[in-house]
Amino acid sequence: VIVALLTDFGTRDHYVGAMKAVILSVCPDATLVDITHDIPPQDILTGALELAAACRYFPAATVFAAVVDPGVGTRRRGIATDAGGYRFVGPDNGLLSIAGRQFADAVTVELRERKYARPTISRTFEGRDRFAPAAGWLARGITLHDLGPVIDDAVSLDVPAPGRTTDGIEGAVLRVDRFGNLITNVDEATLAAAAPPRERLEIRVASQEQPIPFVDTYGDVSAHQLCALVGSSGYLEIALNGGSAAATLNATRGTAVHIVRSPIADPRSPIPDP
Amino acid sequence: VIVALLTDFGTRDHYVGAMKAVILSVCPDATLVDITHDIPPQDILTGALELAAACRYFPAATVFAAVVDPGVGTRRRGIATDAGGYRFVGPDNGLLSIAGRQFADAVTVELRERKYARPTISRTFEGRDRFAPAAGWLARGITLHDLGPVIDDAVSLDVPAPGRTTDGIEGAVLRVDRFGNLITNVDEATLAAAAPPRERLEIRVASQEQPIPFVDTYGDVSAHQLCALVGSSGYLEIALNGGSAAATLNATRGTAVHIVRSPIADPRSPIPDP
Amino acid sequence: VIVALLTDFGTRDHYVGAMKAVILSVCPDATLVDITHDIPPQDILTGALELAAACRYFPAATVFAAVVDPGVGTRRRGIATDAGGYRFVGPDNGLLSIAGRQFADAVTVELRERKYARPTISRTFEGRDRFAPAAGWLARGITLHDLGPVIDDAVSLDVPAPGRTTDGIEGAVLRVDRFGNLITNVDEATLAAAAPPRERLEIRVASQEQPIPFVDTYGDVSAHQLCALVGSSGYLEIALNGGSAAATLNATRGTAVHIVRSPIADPRSPIPDP
Numbered sequence: 001v002i003v004a005l006l007t008d009f010g011t012r013d014h015y016v017g018a019m020k021a022v023i024l025s026v027c028p029d030a031t032l033v034d035i036t037h038d039i040p041p042q043d044i045l046t047g048a049l050e051l052a053a054a055c056r057y058f059p060a061a062t063v064f065a066a067v068v069d070p071g072v073g074t075r076r077r078g079i080a081t082d083a084g085g086y087r088f089v090g091p092d093n094g095l096l097s098i099a100g101r102q103f104a105d106a107v108t109v110e111l112r113e114r115k116y117a118r119p120t121i122s123r124t125f126e127g128r129d130r131f132a133p134a135a136g137w138l139a140r141g142i143t144l145h146d147l148g149p150v151i152d153d154a155v156s157l158d159v160p161a162p163g164r165t166t167d168g169i170e171g172a173v174l175r176v177d178r179f180g181n182l183i184t185n186v187d188e189a190t191l192a193a194a195a196p197p198r199e200r201l202e203i204r205v206a207s208q209e210q211p212i213p214f215v216d217t218y219g220d221v222s223a224h225q226l227c228a229l230v231g232s233s234g235y236l237e238i239a240l241n242g243g244s245a246a247a248t249l250n251a252t253r254g255t256a257v258h259i260v261r262s263p264i265a266d267p268r269s270p271i272p273d274p
Numbered sequence: 275v276i277v278a279l280l281t282d283f284g285t286r287d288h289y290v291g292a293m294k295a296v297i298l299s300v301c302p303d304a305t306l307v308d309i310t311h312d313i314p315p316q317d318i319l320t321g322a323l324e325l326a327a328a329c330r331y332f333p334a335a336t337v338f339a340a341v342v343d344p345g346v347g348t349r350r351r352g353i354a355t356d357a358g359g360y361r362f363v364g365p366d367n368g369l370l371s372i373a374g375r376q377f378a379d380a381v382t383v384e385l386r387e388r389k390y391a392r393p394t395i396s397r398t399f400e401g402r403d404r405f406a407p408a409a410g411w412l413a414r415g416i417t418l419h420d421l422g423p424v425i426d427d428a429v430s431l432d433v434p435a436p437g438r439t440t441d442g443i444e445g446a447v448l449r450v451d452r453f454g455n456l457i458t459n460v461d462e463a464t465l466a467a468a469a470p471p472r473e474r475l476e477i478r479v480a481s482q483e484q485p486i487p488f489v490d491t492y493g494d495v496s497a498h499q500l501c502a503l504v505g506s507s508g509y510l511e512i513a514l515n516g517g518s519a520a521a522t523l524n525a526t527r528g529t530a531v532h533i534v535r536s537p538i539a540d541p542r543s544p545i546p547d548p
Numbered sequence: 549v550i551v552a553l554l555t556d557f558g559t560r561d562h563y564v565g566a567m568k569a570v571i572l573s574v575c576p577d578a579t580l581v582d583i584t585h586d587i588p589p590q591d592i593l594t595g596a597l598e599l600a601a602a603c604r605y606f607p608a609a610t611v612f613a614a615v616v617d618p619g620v621g622t623r624r625r626g627i628a629t630d631a632g633g634y635r636f637v638g639p640d641n642g643l644l645s646i647a648g649r650q651f652a653d654a655v656t657v658e659l660r661e662r663k664y665a666r667p668t669i670s671r672t673f674e675g676r677d678r679f680a681p682a683a684g685w686l687a688r689g690i691t692l693h694d695l696g697p698v699i700d701d702a703v704s705l706d707v708p709a710p711g712r713t714t715d716g717i718e719g720a721v722l723r724v725d726r727f728g729n730l731i732t733n734v735d736e737a738t739l740a741a742a743a744p745p746r747e748r749l750e751i752r753v754a755s756q757e758q759p760i761p762f763v764d765t766y767g768d769v770s771a772h773q774l775c776a777l778v779g780s781s782g783y784l785e786i787a788l789n790g791g792s793a794a795a796t797l798n799a800t801r802g803t804a805v806h807i808v809r810s811p812i813a814d815p816r817s818p819i820p821d822p
Contacts, residue, residue, distance in 0.1 A: 002572060004565065010452035011285070011559070014328035015506075017278065017309035021331035024276060024305065028333065031572065032307070033580070035565035041453055042516065054562035057569035057676065059576065070516060073491025123491035124513075125506030128331065178558035179589055217621025217671035232563075232673030239672075242590065242618060284726035285559070288602035289780075291552065291583035295605035298550060298579065302607065306581070315727055316790065344790060347765025397765035398787075399780030402605065 001139040002062040003030045006051050007127065008039040009067070015125070019065065019132040022118065026136030033058075042070040044095050046253075048157050049175055052098040053233045055086055064099070065127075065135035066090040073123035078111035078130050079154055082144045089135045091126070094157030101156070112148030160254075162186045168201070168260035169194050171236065173251055180244025184257050186236040191259075200262040203228045205238055205249045211262075212238060275413040276336040277304045280325050281401065282313035283341070289399070293339065293406040296392065300410025309338075316344040318369050320527075322431050323449055326372040327507045329360055338373070339401075339409035340364040347397035352385035352404050353428055356418045363409045365400070368431030375430070386422030434528075436460045442475070442534035443468045445510065447525055454518020458531050460510040465533075474536040477502045479512055479523045485536075486512060549687040550610040551578045554599050555675065556587040557615070563673070567613065567680040570666065574684025581606075590618040592643050594801075596705050597723055600646040601781045603634055612647070613675075613683035614638040621671035626659035626678050627702055630692045637683045639674070642705030649704070660696030708802075710734045716749070716808035717742045719784065721799055728792025732805050734784040739807075748810040751776045753786055753797045759810075760786060 003023050009015040016037050023030055035054045039047040047068035055064060069091040077092040084103030088096040092110075100106040111117070111130060116137045121129040134147055162171040162185050171186040182205070194201070202211035212226045218241045221227040226245060231237035238245045238257065246252065277297050283289040290311050297304055309328045313321040321342035329338060343365040351366040358377030362370040366384075374380040385391070385404060390411045395403040408421055436445040436459050445460040456479070468475070476485035486500045492515045495501040500519060505511030512519045512531065520526065551571050557563040564585050571578055583602045587595040595616035603612060617639045625640040632651030636644040640658075648654040659665070659678060664685045666677040682695055710719040710733050719734040730753065742749070750759035760774045766789045769775040774793060779785030786793045786805065794800065 002569075004569070006562075006565075011308070012310055012312035013451045014280075014309050014324045015451075017280075017307060017328045018331045020307045021276075021278070021328070021333070021336075024307070025331070025333045028305075031576075033565060033568045033572070034559070035562050036560055038560035050562045054565045054569070057566045057573070059569070059573045062569075071493050074493035122506040124503060124511070128506065177561045177563075219619050219622035229672065232670040232676065237672070285582070286584055286586035287725045288554075288583050288598045289725075291554075291581060291602045292605045294581045295550075295552070295602070295607070295610075298581070299605070299607045302579075345767050348767035396780040398777060398785070402780065 001027070001030055002033055002058060003027070003135050003139050004033045004035050004054070004058060004062055004064050005037070005066075006035040006039065006047060006054070006064065007037045007067040008041050008043065008047060009037050009127070011037050015127070018128045022128055022132040023065070023136040023139070026133055027140040030136065030139045039068050042068060044068050044070070044093055045157060046175065048095050048098040049159070051088075051095070052102060055099050056084070056102070058086065060085040061087070063087045063089065063135045063138045065131050066095050067127035067131055068095050069093065069126065072126050078126060078134070079108050079151070080111060080134060080138065080144055080147050081106055081108045081154070083107070087138045087144065089131050089138065091131075092155050094155045097154065097156040098159060107144065108151055108154045109144055110148040110151050113146060116142070116147055160185055162190050164194070168258065171257040171259060173253055173255040173257060174235075176246045176252060180240065180246040181231065182238040182245050182249070182251050182255070182257075183231055183233065184236045184238070186257065186259065188230055188234050191230070191236060194259060194261070202260045202262045203238070204258045205251055206255050208249060275301070275304055276307055276332060277301070277409050277413050278307045278309050278328070278332060278336055278338050279311070279340070280309040280313065280321060280328070280338065281311045281341040282315050282317065282321060283311050283401070285311050289401070292402045296402055296406040297339070297410040297413070300407055301414040304410065304413045313342050316342060318342050318344070318367055319431060320449065322369050322372040323433070325362075325369065326376055329373050330358070330376070332360065334359040335361070337361045337363065337409045337412045339405050340369050341401035341405055342369050343367065343400065346400050352400060352408070353382050353425070354385060354408060354412070354418055354421050355380055355382045355428070357381070361412045361418065363405050363412065365405075366428050368429045371428065371430040372433060381418065382425055382428045383418055384422045384425050387420060390416070390421055434459055436464050438468075442532065445531040445533065447527055447529040447531060448509075450520045450526060454514065454520040455505065456512040456519050456523070456525050456529070456531075457505055457507065458510045458512070460531065460533065462504055462508050465504070465510060468533060468535070476534045476536045477512070478532045479525055480529050482523060549575070549578055550581055550606060551575070551683050551687050552581045552583050552602070552606060552610055552612050553585070553614075554583040554587065554595060554602070554612065555585045555615040556589050556591065556595060557585050557675070559585050563675070566676045570676055570680040571613070571684040571687070574681055575688040578684065578687045587616050590616060592616050592618070592641055593705060594723065596643050596646040597707070599636075599643070600650060603647050604632070604650070606634065608633040609635070611635045611637065611683045611686045613679050614643050615675035615679055616643050617641065617674065620674050626674060626682070627656050627699070628659060628682060628686070628692055628695050629654055629656045629702070631655070635686045635692065637679050637686065639679075640703050642703045645702065645704040646707060655692065656699055656702045657692055658696040658699050661694060664690070664695055708733055710738050712742070716806065719805040719807060721801055721803040721805060722783075724794045724800060728788065728794040729779065730786040730793050730797070730799050730803070730805075731779055731781065732784045732786070734805065734807065736778055736782050739778070739784060742807060742809070750808045750810045751786070752806045753799055754803050756797060
């Protein structure tokens with residue numbers, strides 16, 4: 001069974017290693033996979049979005065141990081969610097909520113059963129002492145309900161939704177990736193509803209003048225040109241061929257992205273006979 | 275069997291991959307776990323402290339391959355230590371010493387048996403050619419004594435110990451983690467001996483004026499407030515709720531931490547009847 | 549079977565995790581090893597050199613999934629190469645060519661068989677949708693030829709070769725590692741042909757005045773002294789004992805390295821009787 005990890009622990013300290021040690025102590029034949037440990041410190045929303053984007057590529061029954069946990073050691077609960085055939089373990093602060101919502105059958109329990117945690121629980125490192133062992137036990141074969149009672153009031157995180165305007169869509173940058181690509185909150189369905197064909201969409205980031213052409217892949221524009229496309233997770237993405245759109249556009253999470261139906265006729269339409 | 279790695283090799287070059295390739299060539303069913311590869315280059319003390327902090331969470335029989343090795347290729351020896359049911363392999367420069375000292379039963383051998391190294395040993399990469407294969411062979415089932423003769427003069431690293439003062443403890447920052455938490459050399463036992471209850475300890479970092487409150491977890495103080503607590507490895511730690519104590523206090527390894535018994539009465543004590 | 553990964557995806561996004569998820573979905577008992585994910589974005593040559601340097605330490609039959617792919621989604625082909633008992637999967641942009649050329653028996657096929665890719669192939673993430681599944685299927689036991697027809701016109705990358713001069717060798721820095729070591733394109737055979745004994749070689753980086761002594765390992769010179777040696781991959785390397793040669797010499801990829809036969813008599817030669 002796979003146990004996949006996502007945290008904001010970074011990789012320079014031994015914290016991730018300690019979590020893996022605990023998981024393997026409980027379930028020696030778990031296959032460990034790192035999604036990322038470089039979520040910006042305590043940035044729950046970025047963690048939740050990355051987890052939601054990554055989880056669906058994993059095989060059924062994968063257990064996800066996710067920790068971005070500014071409230072560690074306080075009364076916020078620990079939870080586990082079963083959804084879409086996956087199991088998620090982490091703090092009850094919304095981190096698991098976006099991933100879980102992707103599936104219709106999500107069930108969440110509170111981590112209450114003491115025997116599936118380490119004997120001593122540090123008030124500052126529940127990832128090691130509570131979430132890692134729970135993930136290990138799930139991988140080893142216990143059921144979600146063994147961990148504690150079902151709850152229906154787990155914290156749910158809002159993702160800023162794209163708005164409809166009279167002539168298009170008002171979106172925003174949700175995530176900037178390592179290449180400087182801007183991943184927005186505008187999904188394919190929203191785009192399709194707005195104004196097909198895509199070639200007639202005008203896309204602008206913030207107050208930028210020049211509209212960005214909508215293409216299929218980065219290489220469809222010349223080197224160092226901006227482009228817009230549906231990225232690998234199914235969301236509108238602004239990129240720069242061979243460079244960083246984030247740097248060029250000075251854009252970051254929250255930057256507005258305007259999509260309007262072009263008043264100009266599609267240049268590829270046949271010219272009517274006079 | 276788990277082989278856990280800790281190095282200062284970073285992750286941008288192929289060096290760690292080459293070590294793993296060699297380990298798996300010797301022992302194909304080893305489970306590899308990275309503790310960290312981001313020990314500051316050639317910082318033996320940080321490596322030794324991280325290894326000592328991480329190792330005890332691993333299951334018995336885990337093999338640790340640790341390489342922070344400014345003296346690579348010189349006459350410094352290669353060693354392997356058996357301690358607490360774990361096996362450690364690395365250079366004889368103190369890197370393994372703090373981890374080994376945690377257990378009463380440490381035995382160390384020099385890596386002399388040529389057949390447990392690669393046929394050609396690079397003078398600049400013994401991690402790949404000497405330590406990785408030795409770790410692989412241990413994981414595969416040879417005993418410590420197969421690797422070479424017992425030695426009793428392995429290099430031992432000093433950890434700066436906290437000092438007692440007339441009214442408290444004089445400690446120091448040992449490690450700054452990715453969150454900017456300051457991990458000190460003051461352990462729980464030393465704290466307990468100094469001045470219970472903890473609420474009456476006054477903690478100051480360097481020449482800072484305001485004492486830092488002693489709490490159980492980060493969330494016990496308001497956002498962006500400093501706090502002191504016993505961290506997840508059992509040492510006094512200075513943190514900033516939602517931020518970096520290191521940046522706020524301009525503290526780094528070696529920064530002094532003063533702990534004094536407060537002359538002020540515990541405000542929670544019952545007020546005596548007049 | 550081992551599947552080893554090398555990409556320029558970095559580790560802060562979920563992209564590598566998604567590739568691993570796909571590989572494990574196809575071949576659940578694959579052993580995954582990261583070579584590096586920190587190839588500079590879109591730097592095909594660095595990726596190709598690291599892959600070539602790392603691959604030979606892996607056991608036979610290892611599958612390498614390598615992705616540095618500025619042309620993702622364009623008409624550049626996907627390929628797989630069988631060479632030296634290893635299998636390599638990636639884009640046809642030269643990334644696999646240096647590794648493959650190391651072995652006399654390289655055979656390359658184009659990835660054409662649709663059933664060994666994911667059902668939907670993103671135009672921006674073929675690593676996940678095309679290369680990861682092909683690597684997973686190879687690990688699971690299909691043959692190279694199952695993936696598509698043999699081609700003989702795969703893109704091949706030139707590595708700048710060292711030049712011979714009347715009195716020595718004209719080389720260049722190919723790679724700068726995390727320690728600031730400068731790895732050149734001058735291999736052991738070229739060095740041997742130039743002017744043994746090595747002690748009589750004068751090595752200069754760029755227009756630097758002082759020649760750099762040729763030694764066996766870093767510790768053969770004093771702390772903070774420059775030295776030249778044959779590094780762990782068999783190439784001439786310029787290093788600084790306890791520091792960064794790259795920073796000290798202000799050198800980067802492409803910086804010239806001059807090697808000349810010293811006119812001065814070897815001081816270690818016996819002094820002739822007068």
